[in-house]
Amino acid sequence: MPENKGRAFFALGGYHFNPDDVTRLLGIEPTTVDASGAKSGLDNPVTSSWELSTDMITGDIDVYELTNELIKQIEPAKEKILELIKSHNLSPRIGVVLVLSVDKNETAPDVGFGARTIRFLAEIGAFINVDYRLSERI
Numbered sequence: 001m002p003e004n005k006g007r008a009f010f011a012l013g014g015y016h017f018n019p020d021d022v023t024r025l026l027g028i029e030p031t032t033v034d035a036s037g038a039k040s041g042l043d044n045p046v047t048s049s050w051e052l053s054t055d056m057i058t059g060d061i062d063v064y065e066l067t068n069e070l071i072k073q074i075e076p077a078k079e080k081i082l083e084l085i086k087s088h089n090l091s092p093r094i095g096v097v098l099v100l101s102v103d104k105n106e107t108a109p110d111v112g113f114g115a116r117t118i119r120f121l122a123e124i125g126a127f128i129n130v131d132y133r134l135s136e137r138i
Contacts, residue, residue, distance in 0.1 A: 002135040004106055005099040008066035009053035010074055012081070014090040019050040022084055026077045028052060056097075061109040063096055067117045070094065074120075081124055092126035101135050 009031070012022055019033035031053040036046045052073065054066050074081065084090055094117070100108055111130055113121075121128065 002101050003058045004061050004101050004109060005056055005058050006061040006109060007054050007056045007097050008070055009051050009095045010070050011049055011051040011093050011095065012084065012090045013047050013049040014088055015047055017048050017088040017090065019048055022050040025080050025084060028074065028077060063109055063111050064114050067094060067113055071117050071120050078124065085124065092124050093129055094121060094126055095129040095131065098132040099135050100132055
């Protein structure tokens with residue numbers, strides 16, 4: 001049976017912006033980007049995104065630690081993040097992706113966020129997204 005897997009990410013998303021601008025201003029190399037919106041016209045808006053992610057881990061998943069790890073990386077750039085959110089009308093979020101084992105002997109990870117993470121997210125007006133699925137269909 002497969003083990004639990006999970007990762008956490010911080011993302012900025014919006015219309016008509018180039019994620020490379022975010023990388024330059026923040027000085028943080030993203031894990032992934034989607035620049036689709038940078039080239040889309042006003043008649044057909046498409047979103048772009050800039051994402052910084054932890055590695056996908058297997059086994060004992062500590063969501064508190066994963067999100068805290070991300071916040072430590074981006075917290076020093078808080079003022080720049082706020083500037084980007086305002087100037088490009090971006091939507092910030094933190095996400096957790098969990099693939100849960102169907103093995104009855106495997107424990108499900110606790111999903112929660114520490115005070116530091118919650119404070120930071122509130123200060124930048126971010127929302128939280130938790131995406132979970134089972135490792136296989138029953």
